Amino acid sequence: MQNPVKIWRVLFAFAIIAIAVQQIIFSVFMPVIVPWPADLAASKPAVYIGSLVLATIAAFIIIDGKAHPAAIYLGLLFLLLLIIFHIPNQFLTTPNFLGSWANSLKIFALAGCSLIVASVLPQGGYTTGFEGMIPAGKYFLATTMVVFGAEHFIYADFVKNLVPRGLPGHLFWTYLTGIALVAAGLGIILNIKRRLAAQLLGIMLLIWFVMLHLPRAMASPRNLNGNEIVSAFEALAFSCGAFILAAVSKRNNIPVTSKVKARRK
Structure with missing residues (x-):
């Protein structure tokens, strides 16, 4: 299990670093990171410092001995x-429009993915004091997927335009993916075939x-x-989180006797 998990962990860290690099290139915070206030979002010193902090924490996730606390700190960030920034901005602008909460939900899911990454890593000799938050990570990701799935039905006329032109039946794919997102999210939240739900979610997001x-x-x-590049890396990060959650769920489903035998070997 360790090699695939490490691959997804590294890809997750790479996705976050890529978002930070995009911010430095364009000298602006991406809406998924800091959407408001406008002066801060476009402040070059703030963007450079914030992006370097983000990239540095994500880079530590790649390092075996530092990955566990780094993942927790990234989730907290x-x-x-x-x-x-996100919640005040929403209440000051369009609190009643569900579609405008997309970036808030995305960063909520990124926090969840970070905690999921931490859940599969050995704690070592360093504790952050926030280890108790780790189990919540899967619910953060799953809740976001349920809401995004519901939006496929609420805003179907918009979402269908995102389906690749080469695929026929855009509305069909819109509804099908909406059902898949809701089903995967509920499966994870309610622990109904959680491993399978996480695997299928990871595959769909990777596609x-x-x-x-x-x-x-x-x-x-x-x-x-x-922003389109950032959206791509967001999808990759969510996919990595789902695959790691599937691996964690598989490990937790192994009978205790099997775990003991594995350690003895």
Whole structure:
């Protein structure tokens, strides 16, 4: 299990570092990181410092001995950004429009993925004091997926335009993926075939990364300060979190006697 998990962990860290690099390139905070206030979001010193902090914490996730606390701190950072910047911004602008909460939900899911990464790593001799938050990670990711799935039905006329042109039946794919997101999210939350739900969610998000997000990013790399590229890396990060959750769920489902035998070997 360790090799696949490490691959997804490294890819997750790479996705976060890539978002930080995008911010430095365009000298602006991406809406998923800091959407408000406008002066802060476009402040070069703040962008450079904030992006370096984000990239540094994510880079430590790649290092075996530092990965566990780094993943927890990254999750806490995302939660702080959600509380300090995203939620106030939403209530000051469009609190009643569910679609405008997309970036808030995304950073909530990124926090969840970070905690999921921490859940699969040995604690070692260093404790952050926030280890108790780790089990909540899967619920953060799953809740976001349920809401995004519901939005496939609420805003179907918009979502269907995101389906690749080569696929027939755009509305069909819109509803099907909406059902899949809701089912996967509820499976994780209610612990109904959690491992399978996480695996299928990871596969679906990875397919979206390849078929939907990468082509859009390549077609418009500089549109909205490279927002399409950031969306691609968000999808990759969510996919990595789902695959790691599936691995964690598999490990937790192994009978105790089997675990003892494995240790003896």
